Amino acid sequence: MLEQGVVKQSDVTNNPLIAVTMATSRQGVGVVKELSKTNKYQVRAITRNIKSVKALELEKLNNVELVKGDLMDPQSLNKAFNGVDVIFGNTTPTKGWKLFRGSIVRSYEMEQGYNLINQVKIAYKKGTLKHFIFSSISKAKDPLKNEPAPGHFTSKWDIEDYIEKIDLKKITTVLRPVSYFENFENKLPGYTISKKIFPGIVGKNFKWQTIAVDDIGKWVRGILSKPEKYKNQSINIAGEELTGLEMSEILQKIVSSEAIKTKYLMIPRVAIKLLEYDIGVMADWIERSGYGADMNKLKLIQNELNIVPTSLKEWLKVKLKKDNKIQNSWEREWKSSQWKLQWYK
Numbered sequence: 258m259l260e261q262g263v264v265k266q267s268d269v270t271n272n273p274l275i276a277v278t279m280a281t282s283r284q285g286v287g288v289v290k291e292l293s294k295t296n297k298y299q300v301r302a303i304t305r306n307i308k309s310v311k312a313l314e315l316e317k318l319n320n321v322e323l324v325k326g327d328l329m330d331p332q333s334l335n336k337a338f339n340g341v342d343v344i345f346g347n348t349t350p351t352k353g354w355k356l357f358r359g360s361i362v363r364s365y366e367m368e369q370g371y372n373l374i375n376q377v378k379i380a381y382k383k384g385t386l387k388h389f390i391f392s393s394i395s396k397a398k399d400p401l402k403n404e405p406a407p408g409h410f411t412s413k414w415d416i417e418d419y420i421e422k423i424d425l426k427k428i429t430t431v432l433r434p435v436s437y438f439e440n441f442e443n444k445l446p447g448y449t450i451s452k453k454i455f456p457g458i459v460g461k462n463f464k465w466q467t468i469a470v471d472d473i474g475k476w477v478r479g480i481l482s483k484p485e486k487y488k489n490q491s492i493n494i495a496g497e498e499l500t501g502l503e504m505s506e507i508l509q510k511i512v513s514s515e516a517i518k519t520k521y522l523m524i525p526r527v528a529i530k531l532l533e534y535d536i537g538v539m540a541d542w543i544e545r546s547g548y549g550a551d552m553n554k555l556k557l558i559q560n561e562l563n564i565v566p567t568s569l570k571e572w573l574k575v576k577l578k579k580d581n582k583i584q585n586s587w588e589r590e591w592k593s594s595q596w597k598l599q600w601y602k
């Protein structure tokens with residue numbers, strides 16, 4: 258048992274040990290859950306807080322151990338990577354929202370990136386680490402229109418360059434996801450997804466590449482099934498390529514039996530830039546240069562790696578079902594509280 262972590266006795270196996278950084282993030286949870294299901298790996302889920310609700314949820318999964326680690330603290334990473342065969346690495350640009358700054362801080366993500374890659378190198382030199390999977394962000398479809406690129410994209414590409422600079426590319430697979438479907442669940446009043454509204458950050462006729470965040474886990478599982486072939490490779494990954502109108506039509510079809518009219522609503526760029534300037538730059542970038550996933554090539558790789566991408570239609574159905582469940586339980590709660598109030602009168 259690691260002094261700083263929690264290892265369940267039932268989880269002590271000879272399976273390859275895979276460290277997942279930022280394990281409680283949306284990506285991290287997707288990766289941990291997918292690898293846990295395979296029963297082929299022991300997953301070391303790294304988080305800054307092993308007592309958080311999200312961390313404890315992960316701890317309940319099979320083949321998962323929790324270990325404390327902070328990307329801003331190289332020593333904690335050094336311990337967390339001790340003896341691992343594979344590392345899934347991710348970084349975050351998000352540092353807490355401040356007026357006139359927003360929450361995205363490029364230097365914060367770069368520091369995490371350098372710490373992460375330096376510790377990957379140390380683990381590799383020790384001789385146990387065989388494979389590093391770095392989750393970056395999709396590069397541009399039209400590289401000539403790349404500038405000005407969003408700061409939090411540039412950080413990830415700079416970290417990729419650092420991987421190459423310190424000679425780790427030979428053991429590295431870079432996965433570069435596009436925008437998550439989960440962004441449609443943003444909390445902006447009036448612009449969160451509902452049966453009536455499909456919100457987006459780009460124009461309604463623009464083809465926008467998107468992916469279900471859990472599919473990043475499927476990609477990691479797939480890459481791990483053919484590590485030698487996919488080391489020294491970088492892949493832009495996406496699940497869908499649809500315009501805003503096409504996306505809202507999919508939602509419209511799902512809710513048509515309820516006689517609801519769905520519309521695509523583009524969040525005003527000026528509002529985005531006021532709230533989080535770099536996300537506004539990102540929306541400009543997506544419209545100008547576009548994400549560069551090659552959808553035809555991806556189909557071939559997905560077949561090879563046994564990855565079935567989540568369609569937007571499927572994702573929406575699951576989401577609406579979950580929302581209905583929550584709504585029903587609220588209604589039940591509300592009715593029972595009404596009943597109690599009457600009883601107390």
Ligand SMILES: NC(=O)c1ccc[n+]([C@@H]2O[C@H](COP(=O)([O-])OP(=O)(O)OC[C@H]3O[C@@H](n4cnc5c(N)ncnc54)[C@H](OP(=O)(O)O)[C@@H]3O)[C@@H](O)[C@H]2O)c1
Nearest residue numbers: 279281282283284304305327328329348349434435436437
């Ligand atoms: N949103 C998109 O569409 C999209 C698409 C592609 C790529 N990305 C990129 O994917 C990355 C992850 O995003 P996400 O939305 O999955 O993350 P998220 O859900 O916002 O989670 C962020 C996580 O980072 C962890 N964290 C924060 N600071 C940390 C630190 N110093 N050291 C270690 N962990 C730290 C926190 O975990 P603990 O508190 O438990 O430690 C938290 O769970 C970001 O770089 C984002 O830019 C996003």
